[in-house]
Amino acid sequence: MIVVMKHTATKENIDDAIARVESLGLKPNVIEGSERTVIAAVGDERIAGIESLESCPGVDEVMPIVAPYKLASSELKPEPSVITAGSLTVGGGHVGVIAGPCSVESEDQIVATAFAVKKSGASALRGGAFKPRTSPYSFQGMKEEGLKLLATARDQTDLAVVTEVVSPDDVELVSKYADVLQIGARNMQNYRLLEAAGKSPCAVLLKRGPSATIDEWLLAAEYILDAGNPNVMLCERGIRTFESHTRFTLPLASAPYVQERTHLPIVMDPSHGTGHASLVPAMSRASIAAGADGLIIEVHPNPDKALSDGYQSLNFDQFAETMAGCQKIAAAMDRTLGAL
Incomplete structure (x- = not known):
């Protein structure tokens, strides 16, 4: 249910409407737009007395939210959200670029990468300290030591840090070092992790599961929003299809489709979406042309020697050419790219 306040509504009117929503057993979420304030009343809309919201002073109209995802829906917030975390800005006509290695391997590796991607115009540094791997025998990441190295790279370059969190128990620890918590495809429906990330002060980058529908993806984002964190970015990293020439299939149509249905910005991942470094530049350009709000690209000083995902990582020169x-x-579409 959406409670739309009048242009002339006072703070007292808004507070009164919030109190009325709470008295009905619904959870109020206040969104202040450029023109008016909207209150999302989330909960069981079948309860008695909900029509009384229309009589609150300052209320313009009360409307149902048709989409199953309430807080993420563009019905609630028609204006696209712009997410800013340190040096990273995504949305509002600005294409944020997150770049870095799949895994943090050493101080030299992550610091050198940070300087290189910043020089080419990246907005933020990515790097995995905790790595959920398909095989238990694969490199699992440097964990807290890796987080410390990411913080060192940030101190030297001022780039925001984007890194994955894999367990609800680790959210507090990772939040101490990161600017953006990445929730990977394998954890898209780890609801306890989503709720924990929703209580973090960090922005969240939520990757789509390889077999998830867009509605399931947006409902996963709803868990984070409902827990209190409004700074959510969606990440399309490719879905699993019958095709085998790429690691996954990167559906470019996700960008405009999602933008019709949610106010949350969408970041495209051409590295995982193709699995081949040679395809990343073209799919990066295509993602921007399709309207994506951001890119996340794997970059490594020496991809042939990377401990994970080297085959889909660009080297420094390739990343510069891609940018x-x-x-x-971006310029042809009257948009800005990378660092502001």
């Missing part, structure tokens, strides 16, 4: 090509597409 130059993306810059042309």
Whole structure:
């Protein structure tokens, strides 16, 4: 249920409407737009007395939210959200670029990468300290030591840090070092993790599961929003299909489709979406042309020797060339790319 306040509504009117929503056993979520304030009343809308909201002073109209995801829906907030976390800004005509290695391997590796991607115009540094791997024998990440190295790279370059969290128990620890918590595809429906991330002060980058529908993806985002964290970015990293020429299939249509249904910005991942470094530049340009609000690209000093995902990682020169090509597409669409 959406309670739309009048342009002339006072703070007292808004507080009164919030109190009325709470008295009905619904959870109020206040969104202040450029023109008016909207209150999302989340809960069982079949309860008696809900029509009394229309009589509150300052209320313009009360409307149901048709979408199953309430707080993420563009019905609630027609204006696209712009997420800012340190040096990273995503949305509002700005294409944020997150770049870095799949895994943090050493101080030299992550610091050198941070300087290189910043030089080419990246907005933020990515790097995995906790790595959920398909095989228990694969490299699992440097954990807290890796987080400390990411913080060292941030101190030297001022780039925001984006890193994955894999367990609800680790959210507090990772939040001490990160600017953005990444929730990977394997954990998209780990609801306890989503709720824990929703209580973090950090922004969240939520990756789509390889077999998840868009509604399931947006409902996963709803868990984070409902827990109190409004700074959620969606990440399309490719879905599993019958095709085998790429690691996953990167559906570019996700960008405009999601933007019709949610106010949350969408980041495209051409590295996981293709699994081949040679395909990343073209799919990065195509993602911007499709309207994506951001890119997340794997970059490594020496991809052939990377401990994970080297085959889909760009080296420094390849990343610089990719950014130059993306810059042309962004300019043609009257958008800005990378660091502000």
